[in-house]
Amino acid sequence: DTEVTQTPKHLVMGMTNKKSLKCEQHMGHRAMYWYKQKAKKPPELMFVYSYEKLSINESVPSRFSPECPNSSLLNLHLHALQPEDSALYLCASRGGQGTDTQYFGPGTRLTVL
Amino acid sequence: DAKTTQPNSMESNEEEPVHLPCNHSTISGTDYIHWYRQLPSQGPEYVIHGLTSNVNNRMASLAIAEDRKSSTLILHRATLRDAAVYYCILRGTGANSKLTFGKGITLSVRP
Numbered sequence: 001d002t003e004v005t006q007t008p009k010h011l012v013m014g015m016t017n018k019k020s021l022k023c024e025q026h027m028g029h030r031a032m033y034w035y036k037q038k039a040k041k042p043p044e045l046m047f048v049y050s051y052e053k054l055s056i057n058e059s060v061p062s063r064f065s066p067e068c069p070n071s072s073l074l075n076l077h078l079h080a081l082q083p084e085d086s087a088l089y090l091c092a093s094r095g096g097q098g099t100d101t102q103y104f105g106p107g108t109r110l111t112v113l
Numbered sequence: 114d115a116k117t118t119q120p121n122s123m124e125s126n127e128e129e130p131v132h133l134p135c136n137h138s139t140i141s142g143t144d145y146i147h148w149y150r151q152l153p154s155q156g157p158e159y160v161i162h163g164l165t166s167n168v169n170n171r172m173a174s175l176a177i178a179e180d181r182k183s184s185t186l187i188l189h190r191a192t193l194r195d196a197a198v199y200y201c202i203l204r205g206t207g208a209n210s211k212l213t214f215g216k217g218i219t220l221s222v223r224p
Binding site for chain 2: 004033042043044045048056090092100101102103104105106107
């Protein structure tokens with residue numbers, strides 16, 4: 001099973017809402033990633049978790065709060081977002097040392113009103 | 114991360130080979146060359162990667178120039194399903210090395 005699942009597929013939220021995006025993988029991967037992708041642009045890295053610890057934060061605003069409760073699950077908590085945060089949010093995972101391939105989920109399409 | 118340069122777009126005919134070029138003149142000795150593709154409305158998908166030698170897998174072949182300053186992704190027989198954005202990415206080997214996506218090349222396949 002080489003699948004990364006993301007829920008929900010679509011999310012519409014107001015600027016005062018709090019919502020969460022969920023990502024799950026059961027490949028035993030110990031590195032997990034959040035990317036943001038605006039329309040017609042390449043994905044941009046937001047966060048990297050390695051062995052359930054945050055290892056990279058690409059200077060992402062604090063209104064995005066990642067969480068890795070266990071090795072299979074990655075959440076992205078959203079609060080007080082702006083309309084410009086509307087984008088496709090992609091999750092990915094990568095296997096252990098020596099394994100370079102990242103497996104991406106289908107993404108959550110977020111619209112902030 | 115070292116930068117890659119790709120043409121914006123390319124067209125091919127179905128069932129013909131496709132050669133997608135990538136320039137990476139500032140590549141370092143430990144950078145791997147990765148290719149991912151993103152089909153419409155999907156997340157990126159791994160295609161192939163290599164360091165110095167040419168590589169083949171079930172999806173594609175990767176031809177790497179001797180000086181490693183350029184590479185070419187080869188799809189041997191393009192299908193309509195191969196229409197996607199193809200990203201050429203350099204990735205180091207450190208524990209915190211990451212994929213930094215460039216603009217990619219949009220491949221269109223004509224029936």
